[in-house]
Amino acid sequence: MKFTLSWLKDHLETDASLEEICARLTMIGLEVEDVDDKAAFKPFVIARVISAEQHPNADKLRVLMVDTGSGEPVQVVCGAPNARKGLVGAFAAPGTYVPGIGVTLSVGNIRGVESRGMMCSEKELEISDDHTGIIDLPEDAPLGTSYADYAGLDDPVIEINLTPNRPDCTSVHGIARDLAASGLGTLKTRPAPSFAVEGETPVKVRLDLGEDRHLCPGFALRLVRGVKNGPSPAWMRQRLSAIGLRPINALVDITNYLTFDQGRPLHVFDAAKVAGNLTVRRAREGEKVLALDTREYTLWPANVVIADEEGVESIGGIMGGEHSGCDENTTDVLIESALWDPMNIAKTGRTLGIITDARYRFERGVDPEYMAPGLERATELVLELCGGTAAKMDVVGYDGHEPRSVDFPVSEVRRLTGLEVSSEESVSILRKLGFGVEGSGERLTVTVPSWRPDIDGKADLVEEVMRIHGVDNIVAAPLASHNAVNGKILTTLQIRTRQARRALATRGMLEAVTWSFIPEGHAKLFGGGQPELKLANPIAADMSDMRPSLLPGLLAAAQRNADKGYGDVAIFEVSGTYEGDTPEAQRRVAGGVRRGTASLNGTGRLWSNAVKGGGKPVDVFDAKADAIAVLEACGVPMANVQFEAGGPAWYHPGRSGTIKLGPKIVLGAFGEFHPKTLDALDVSGPLSGFEIYIDAMPEPKKKATRTKPALELSPFQAVKRDFAFVVDKGVEAAAIVRAASGADRKLITAVNVFDVFEGASLGEGRKSVAIEVTIQPVERTLTDEDFEALTARIVANVAKSTGGVLRA
Numbered sequence: 001m002k003f004t005l006s007w008l009k010d011h012l013e014t015d016a017s018l019e020e021i022c023a024r025l026t027m028i029g030l031e032v033e034d035v036d037d038k039a040a041f042k043p044f045v046i047a048r049v050i051s052a053e054q055h056p057n058a059d060k061l062r063v064l065m066v067d068t069g070s071g072e073p074v075q076v077v078c079g080a081p082n083a084r085k086g087l088v089g090a091f092a093a094p095g096t097y098v099p100g101i102g103v104t105l106s107v108g109n110i111r112g113v114e115s116r117g118m119m120c121s122e123k124e125l126e127i128s129d130d131h132t133g134i135i136d137l138p139e140d141a142p143l144g145t146s147y148a149d150y151a152g153l154d155d156p157v158i159e160i161n162l163t164p165n166r167p168d169c170t171s172v173h174g175i176a177r178d179l180a181a182s183g184l185g186t187l188k189t190r191p192a193p194s195f196a197v198e199g200e201t202p203v204k205v206r207l208d209l210g211e212d213r214h215l216c217p218g219f220a221l222r223l224v225r226g227v228k229n230g231p232s233p234a235w236m237r238q239r240l241s242a243i244g245l246r247p248i249n250a251l252v253d254i255t256n257y258l259t260f261d262q263g264r265p266l267h268v269f270d271a272a273k274v275a276g277n278l279t280v281r282r283a284r285e286g287e288k289v290l291a292l293d294t295r296e297y298t299l300w301p302a303n304v305v306i307a308d309e310e311g312v313e314s315i316g317g318i319m320g321g322e323h324s325g326c327d328e329n330t331t332d333v334l335i336e337s338a339l340w341d342p343m344n345i346a347k348t349g350r351t352l353g354i355i356t357d358a359r360y361r362f363e364r365g366v367d368p369e370y371m372a373p374g375l376e377r378a379t380e381l382v383l384e385l386c387g388g389t390a391a392k393m394d395v396v397g398y399d400g401h402e403p404r405s406v407d408f409p410v411s412e413v414r415r416l417t418g419l420e421v422s423s424e425e426s427v428s429i430l431r432k433l434g435f436g437v438e439g440s441g442e443r444l445t446v447t448v449p450s451w452r453p454d455i456d457g458k459a460d461l462v463e464e465v466m467r468i469h470g471v472d473n474i475v476a477a478p479l480a481s482h483n484a485v486n487g488k489i490l491t492t493l494q495i496r497t498r499q500a501r502r503a504l505a506t507r508g509m510l511e512a513v514t515w516s517f518i519p520e521g522h523a524k525l526f527g528g529g530q531p532e533l534k535l536a537n538p539i540a541a542d543m544s545d546m547r548p549s550l551l552p553g554l555l556a557a558a559q560r561n562a563d564k565g566y567g568d569v570a571i572f573e574v575s576g577t578y579e580g581d582t583p584e585a586q587r588r589v590a591g592g593v594r595r596g597t598a599s600l601n602g603t604g605r606l607w608s609n610a611v612k613g614g615g616k617p618v619d620v621f622d623a624k625a626d627a628i629a630v631l632e633a634c635g636v637p638m639a640n641v642q643f644e645a646g647g648p649a650w651y652h653p654g655r656s657g658t659i660k661l662g663p664k665i666v667l668g669a670f671g672e673f674h675p676k677t678l679d680a681l682d683v684s685g686p687l688s689g690f691e692i693y694i695d696a697m698p699e700p701k702k703k704a705t706r707t708k709p710a711l712e713l714s715p716f717q718a719v720k721r722d723f724a725f726v727v728d729k730g731v732e733a734a735a736i737v738r739a740a741s742g743a744d745r746k747l748i749t750a751v752n753v754f755d756v757f758e759g760a761s762l763g764e765g766r767k768s769v770a771i772e773v774t775i776q777p778v779e780r781t782l783t784d785e786d787f788e789a790l791t792a793r794i795v796a797n798v799a800k801s802t803g804g805v806l807r808a
Contacts, residue, residue, distance in 0.1 A: 001159065001160050001162045001169065001170055001175075001260075002157055002158070002159045002242075002243035002244065002260075003157070003158055003172045003175065003243065003260065004155040004156065004157050004158070004239055004242050004243070005018060005021070005155055005156045005157075005158065006152070006155045006239075007155075007172050007239055007261070008021070008158070008172055008175065008176055008179075010172070010188070010261075011172055011173050011175075011176035011177075011187065011188050012176035012179055012180060012184075012185045012186070012187060012188065013185050013186040013187075013188055014179070014184055014185025014186070015185075016184050016185060018035070018037070018156055018158075020184070021158070021179065021184065022035055022158065024179060024182055024184050025158070025160060025175070025179070027182070027467075027470060027471065027472060028178055028179070028182050028467045028468060029163075029166075029467045029471075030160045030162065030166075030169055030175060030178065031160060031161045032158060032159070032160055032161075033159045033160060033161040034158075034159040035156060035157070035158055035159070036156060036157040036159075037154075037156045038148060038153060038154045038155065038156060038157070040097055040099055041099075041125070041146075041147070041148035041153045041154055042146060042148055042154065043092065043093065043095075043096040043097075044090045044091065044092055044096065044120065044125065044146070044147040044148060045068055045069065045070075045090070045091050045093075045143075045144055045145065045146060045147060046069070046088060046089070046090065046091070046137065046141050046142060046143055046144065046145055046146075046147050046150060047066045047067060047068040047069065047074075047088070047089065047090070047091035047119070047143060047144075048066070048067045048086070048087070048088050048143055049064050049065070049066055049067075049083065049084065049085055049086060049087045049088075049089070049119070050065050050066070050067050050073055050085065051064065051065040051085055052064050052083055052084050052085045052087075055077065055110075055111060055113060056111075056112070056113070057111040057112050057113070058110075058111045060079055061077055061078065061079050061110065061111065062077070062078055062079075062083050063075065063076075063077055063113055064076045064077075064078050064083060064119065066091055066117070066119065067143060068091055068093070068143070068144060069142075069143035069144020069145070070144055074091075074093070074116050074117055075113075075114060075115065075116055076091075076115050076116065076117050076118065076119055077108075077110040077111075077113050077114075077115035078118075078119050078134065080119065080121065080132075080133045080134040081132070081133055082132075082133035082134060082136060083119065083133075083134060086139070087119075087134070087136055088136070088137040088138065088139055088141045088143075089119050089120065089134045089135040089136060089137055090119070090120045090125060090134075090135045090137075090147040090151075091117055091118070091119055091120070091147075092105055092117055092118045092120055093105070093116070093117045094106050094107050094116055094117055096117075096118075098118065098120065098124050098125075099124075099125065099126050100120075100121075100123045100124035100125055100126045100131075101124055105117060105118055119134040119135075120134060120135060121133060121134050121135060122135055125147075125153065126241065127151070127153070127234075127237070127238065127241070128237060128241075128247065135147075137150075151234075151238075152235070152238060153238070155238070155239075155242060157242050157243065160175070164364055165454040166364075166454065167263070167361065167364035167365045167366065167451070167453065167454070168263070168367070168451040168452055170260075170263045170360065170361045170364065171260065171261060171262050171263030171264070172260060172261050172262075173261065173262055173263070174263055174451065176188075177432075177433065177434065178433070178468075180432060181429060181432035181433045181468050182468050192373075192376070193373075193376040193377050193379065193380035194380075195379065195380055195383055195390055196389070196390070197390050197391065197392050197393075198389050198390070198391065199391045199392065200391055200392050200394075201221055201222055201223040201334075201391045201392060201393065201394050202223065202391075203221065203223060203271065203274060203276075203277055203278060203334055204277045204278070204394065205219050205221050205277065205278045205279070205280065205394060205396045206277065206278070206279045206280070206396070207219065207279075207280045207396060207397045208279050208280065208281040209280065209281065209282065209304070212282075213397065214341050215282075215304050215340070215341045215344055216280045216304060216316065216338060216339065216340060216341070216397065217339045217341075217368065217397060217398060217399070218338060218339040218368065218371050218395065218396070218397050218398030218399075219280060219336070219337075219338040219339070219395070219396045219397055219398075220336070220337040220338065220371055220372050220375045220393055220394065220395045220396075220398075221278070221334060221335070221336055221337075221375075221393070221394050221396075222334070222335050222375055222379055222390060222391060222392070222393040222394070223271055223332060223333070223334055223390075223391040224332070224333050224335065224379060224382050224383065224386075224388045224389065224390050224391070225331070225332050225388055225389045225391070226331060226332070226387065226388040226389055227251070227330065227331060227332070227333050227382060227386040227387060227388040228331075228386050228387050228388075229249050229250055229251050229326060229327065229328055229329075229330045229333075229386055230249065230250055230328065230386075231247070231249065231250065232247055232249065232250040232253035232254070232257075232385060233250075233385065236253055236254075236257055237253070239257070240253060240256060240257065243260065249326065249327065249328065250382075250385045250386050251268045251326040251330065251333055251382065251386060252268065252325075252326060254266075254268075254378055254381045254382060254385065255267060255268055255335075255378065256357070257381075258374065258377060258378055258381070259357050259358065259361065260357070262370065262374055262377065263361055263366060263367065263370075263451075264337065264366065264367070264370055264371075264374035264377075264378075265317070265357065265358035265361050265362060265366070266335060266336060266337050266374065266375070266378050267314060267320045267335075267336045267358075268320075268326050268333050268334065268335055268336070269313065269314075269320070269324045269326075269333065269334040269336065270324050270325065270326045270327070270330045270332075270333065270334075271332035271333060271334045272330070272331070272332060273323060273324040273325075274308050274313065274324055274334060275308045275309045275310040276308055276309035276310075277308070277309070278306055278307070278308055278313070279306070279307050279308075280304065280305075280306055280307075280316060280338075281304070281305065281307060282301045282302075282303065282304060282305075283299035283300060283301060283302075283303040283304070283305045283312065284299070284300075284301070285300050285301060286298060286299075286300070287299045287300075287305075287311070287312055288312075289305070289311075289312040289313075289314075289315060289321050290321060290322045290323065291315065291319045291320070291321060291322060291354075292319055292320050292321070292322055292325055293319065293354075294322065297315065297352050297354075299312065299315070299352075302344075302347065302348065302351070303315060303316075303348045303351075303352070304316040304317075304340070304341075304344060304348070306336070308324075314336075315348065315352070315354070316338065316340055316345075317338070317340035317345045317348075317358060317359065317362040318345065318348060318349055318352070318354050318356055318358060318359045318362075319354055319356055319358070319359075333382065333388075335375055335378050335379060335382065336375075337371050337372070337374050337375035337378070338371065339366070339368055339371055339398070340362045342362060342363045342364065342365050343363075345359055345362040345363040346359075346363040349363065365453040365454075367450050367451035368398070368401045368450055369401050369450040369451075370450075370451070371395075371398065372393065372395055372398075375393060376393070379393075401450045403436075403447050403448055403449070403450065404447070404448040404455070404456075405445055405446070405447055405448070406445070406446045406447075406448060406455070406456075406457060406458055406460075406461060407443070407444075407445060407458065408443070408444045408445070408446045408458050408461050409442060409443050409444075409458065410423045410426050410441075410442050410443070410444060411442055412458050412459070412461075412462050413426060413462050413465050413466065416459065416462045416466075417462060417466045417474060418474060418475065418477070419465075419466060419469060419473060419474060421465055421466075421469050423440075423441065423442060423444075425465075425469065426444075426465045427444065429464065429465050429468045429469065430446060430461065430464065430465070432468075433449075433452075433464060433468070434449040434451070434452070435447060435448060435449060435452075435461075435464075436449075446461055492699055492700070493588055493694065493695060496633075496634040496635075496694050496697065497574050497588060497590075497694060499633040499634050499635075500574050500590040500630045500633060500634060500692070500694060501572075501574050501590075502633065503629045503630055503632070503633035504572040504574075504590065504592055504626065504629065504630065505572075507570075507625075507626060507629055508570055508598075509570040509571060509572045509592055509594075509626070510569075510570065510571050510572070511571070511572060511573065511574075512553075512554060512557050512571040512572065512573050513573065513575075514550070514553030514554060514556070514557055514573060514575075515543060515547075515553055516546060516547055516575075516576070516578075517535060517538060517539070517543035517544070517545065517546065517547065518543065518545055518547045518552050518553060519542045519543070519544060519545070520534075520544050520545050521680065522545075522552040522680075522681065523545035523546075523547065523548055523552075525552070525650060525677060525680055525681070526547075526548050526549040526551060526552055526648075526650055527548050527549070527648070527649075528545060528546070528547065528548030528549070528578070528579075529545060529548075530580070532580060532581040533545050533546040533548075533578055533580070533581060546578040547577055547578060548577055548578060548579060549577055549589075549591070549650075549691065550573050550575060550577060550589055550591030550691060551591055551593065551650065551689055551691065552681065553573070554571055554572070554573060554591060554592065554593040554689065555593055555673070555678075555681055555683050555687065555689070556681065556683070557569075557571060557593075558571060558593050558595045558683070558685075558687065559681075559682070559683045559684070559685075561595075562595065562596070562684075562685060567595065567596040567685065568595065568596035568597050568598040569593075569594070569595045569596065569598055570592070570593075570594045570595075570598040571592065571593055572590065572591065572592035572593075572626075573590075573591055573592075574588070574589070574590045574591075574694070575588075575589065576588060576589070577589050587693055587695050587696075588693075588694045588695045589691050589692065589693055589694065590630050590691070590692045590694055591689065591690065591691040591692075592623075592626050592689060592690055593687060593688070593689040594618040594622050594623065594626070594687070594688050594689070595618065595685050595686065595687050596617065596618065596685055596686060597616060597617055597618065597686075598618060599616060599617075599618045599619075599622040617686035618672075618686050618687065618688045619655070619672060619686075619688055620652075620655040620656060620657070620670065620671050620672050620688060622688050623670035623671055623672070623688040623689055623690040624643075624657065624670050624690070626670070626690050627659060627668055627670045627690040627692055630668075630690075630692045630694075631659070631667065631692065631697075634692075634694065634697055635697075635700050636661065636667065636697055640661055640662065641659060641660070641661055641667070642659070642660045642661070642662075643657050643658070643659060643660075644657060644658045644659075644660060645657055646658065647669035647670065647671050648669055649674070649677075650673060650674055650677040651669065651670075651671035651672065651673060651674060651677075652671055652672045652673065652674050652675075653674075655671050655672040656669065656670065656671025656672065657669065657670055657671060659692070661696075661697075661698070665696055665698070666693065666696065667692060667693055667696055667697065668690060668691050668692035668693055668696075669690065669691060670688070670689070670690035670691075671688065671689075671690075672686075672687065672688045673687050673688070673689065714776055714777060714778050716776070716777040716778070716780070716781055717777075718749070718774055718775065718776045718777075719774075719775045719776075719777075719782070719787075720772055720773065720774050720775070721772075721773050721775060721787070721791065722754075722770060722771070722772055722773075723740070723770070723771050723773065723794065723795070723798075723806065724755070724768050724769070724770040724771075724806065724807040725768070725769055725770075725771075725798050725802070725804035725805065725806060725807065726762055726763075726766055726767070726768050726804060726805055726806075726807045727766070727767060727769060727802050727803060727804035728765060728766060728767075728802075728803065729758070729765045729766060729767050731767075731769075731802045731803070731804065733753045733756070733769050735801060735802050736753075736769050736771060736798055736801075736802055736804060737751045737752075737753065737771065738801070739794075739797040739798045739800070739801035739802060740771055740773055740794050740797065740798055742797055743790065743793040743794040743796075743797045744790055744793060746778065747775050747776060747777065747778070747782075747790065748773055748774070748775060748776075748790075748794075749774050749775070749776040750772075750773075750774040751771055751772070751773050751774070752771065752772045752774075753769060753770070753771055754770055754771070754772050755768075755769070755770035756768070756769055756770075757770075762807075768807050769804075773794065775787075775790065
């Protein structure tokens with residue numbers, strides 16, 4: 001919902017600044033999404049042409065000398081036909097961005113004559129589509145001042161993110177009412193329209209909807225004779241343009257204006273183009289209408305239309321027809337104001353793919369009591385801007401609005417929000433919002449106004465009091481822990497689920513979310529496929545069974561990545577699997593798959609990556625390490641965990657294992673996948689995986705409470721240093737790692753082997769082992785002398801332990 005600041009102040013008497021208004025709108029639940037302060041128009045100034053000479057090299061160009069009110073005249077080359085001496089208009093200097101043409105001006109040379117700016121047309125300033133000449137202002141327009149200030153183009157545009165339950169704020173008037181209720185000004189009351197009425201409206205309306213009267217609960221129509229249609233006034237065009245609507249003509253612009261101003265969509269018919277009387281009815285199967293957007297729509301009985309004796313003239317509540325649209329030749333106009341069923345409007349709009357401002361309001365619910373007054377206001381504007389004579393208004397079908405009454409205990413405000421709001425303030429807020437309030441003390445009877453269809457009960461009234469009183473007045477307080485498990489908010493299963501996710505993520509695996517449905521063949525392959533796990537209405541033929549395992553989905557995801565060129569994949573999922581159709585048969589499982597060289601140490605700076613042109617393929621030990629990481633993270637006592645060779649049938653029998661806790665509790669399985677399993681899934685490549693049954697883990701034993709030491713992180717940057725030692729071929733790399741680590745166990749936090757080299761240049765029976773040493777200062781930043789001393793200790797330790805020397 002967009003509106004301008006001046007538009008808002010037509011309805012709200014306030015001295016509040018733009019910033020205060022935006023802050024208050026957000027506070028009362030009308031979140032401000034964007035504010036355009038029209039800064040782009042500020043560089044344009046009012047200037048006078050003091051001379052206009054023919055361009056020496058172009059017949060249609062003139063060389064103007066322009067007084068901008070700030071010193072020496074400025075030379076401008078202009079091609080506008082109305083450029084002349086004495087003309088006062090809008091001037092843009094070099095460096096100004098002109099929004100209508102999307103260009104930032106610079107000093108130019110046009111046919112050999114320098115031009116230092118531009119005299120602008122209305123199109124170039126996006127005031128209108130007129131670009132036949134430059135803007136021509138009155139002679140007394142103040143030179144050198146802002147044209148935006150003079151013409152009202154500096155009017156900020158506010159856009160709010162309106163929730164669907166607030167149809168009353170699809171109008172500027174409704175927004176002003178909320179702001180006034182919050183204390184940010186006074187709501188202006190406009191006098192009721194008053195004008196002469198002559199004769200009857202000859203065109204009659206019939207509601208032919210049978211028992212479905214709710215599709216059009218009311219219809220108001222009036223004829224205005226002798227109108228003169230033309231452009232709407234500048235103030236109306238500017239406001240419509242500012243919110244993104246294209247001005248068309250006065251009659252159409254009035255209906256668009258009132259749609260936003262009062263939240264009352266209307267439609268105008270050229271009376272001369274309407275054949276006979278109008279009927280509101282369901283569309284006939286295959287009936288067509290050419291709408292105002294120049295598109296032809298095919299209708300069917302679910303759509304409600306306004307038709308004359310020759311066919312459909314309008315899609316009710318959504319869009320009018322092109323045939324009866326108003327143009328410059330219109331002299332008699334029919335103004336329509338009707339009520340439509342919100343659900344039917346929403347369905348019709350979605351089915352036909354039409355999005356209009358009228359549909360936006362009708363499908364949320366417009367004020368039924370403003371149907372006739374809205375037509376009166378539209379008539380007043382038509383008479384004011386287009387002239388003419390109004391006939392008597394005809395209202396058909398409307399039985400009046402039955403207001404809803406709500407029993408409201410004022411104490412509910414404190415019970416539901418914690419706010420201490422007095423009964424007097426609650427009553428004042430509700431009355432300012434238009435609610436009727438009867439009674440006194442702690443129990444009130446509140447009458448809901450016709451423009452608030454979202455108010456159903458006392459909780460809704462509490463919300464109204466709360467948002468106007470101020471949500472920011474609610475004191476933040478932690479929720480009390482009720483019936484927590486083991487003194488914790490989360491259950492043990494929830495905690496272990498989070499721990500498993502974190503553990504696998506820290507091992508470099510990416511979390512995946514796969515379908516809970518898999519093909520029947522895949523389900524049977526992994527121990528599923530039972531009749532009770534078949535879906536009655538699957539979303540696809542290849543998603544017919546609930547999954548008995550996470551692995552089929554993860555394997556398929558890994559293959560999809562490989563097909564797209566990402567062969568080294570490590571993914572995991574912690575979710576549910578299904579062994580039956582009872583709650584007890586649903587399991588919480590942590591599963592993972594590694595493919596290619598995506599082992600924990602298979603990527604990065606590792607000496608084995610250089611072997612045979614790539615990293616080590618994943619194997620059973622990678623899957624075992626992942627499974628152990630989950631068990632440790634979940635607090636399983638690893639001293640009691642047993643590993644047995646062999647696993648389920650989908651794993652390789654000689655490269656898999658089963659994890660147990662005691663002889664009966666199976667915690668999971670891991671291994672490389674059986675080739676037949678991969679063939680059946682149409683998956684290829686080195687693959688290993690695991691599954692851990694989180695719900696099979698026993699509850700942890702209670703322990704005495706003890707305080708864990710806080711995690712201490714060094715504020716200093718870690719530093720890495722590389723060393724290459726030449727040692728005898730029989731020396732293990734681990735011995736070099738231990739020796740280097742022992743040089744200073746406080747500063748050295750990691751030692752990794754990243755290269756092994758053997759060659760004739762090193763000598764017979766010798767090899768080179770390169771290590772990377774991570775040095776983490778703790779107490780202070782290390783100096784060059786500190787690093788030299790530590791390096792010497794590392795070299796000395798390695799030499800002493802292994803006989804190695806630094807490689808030259």
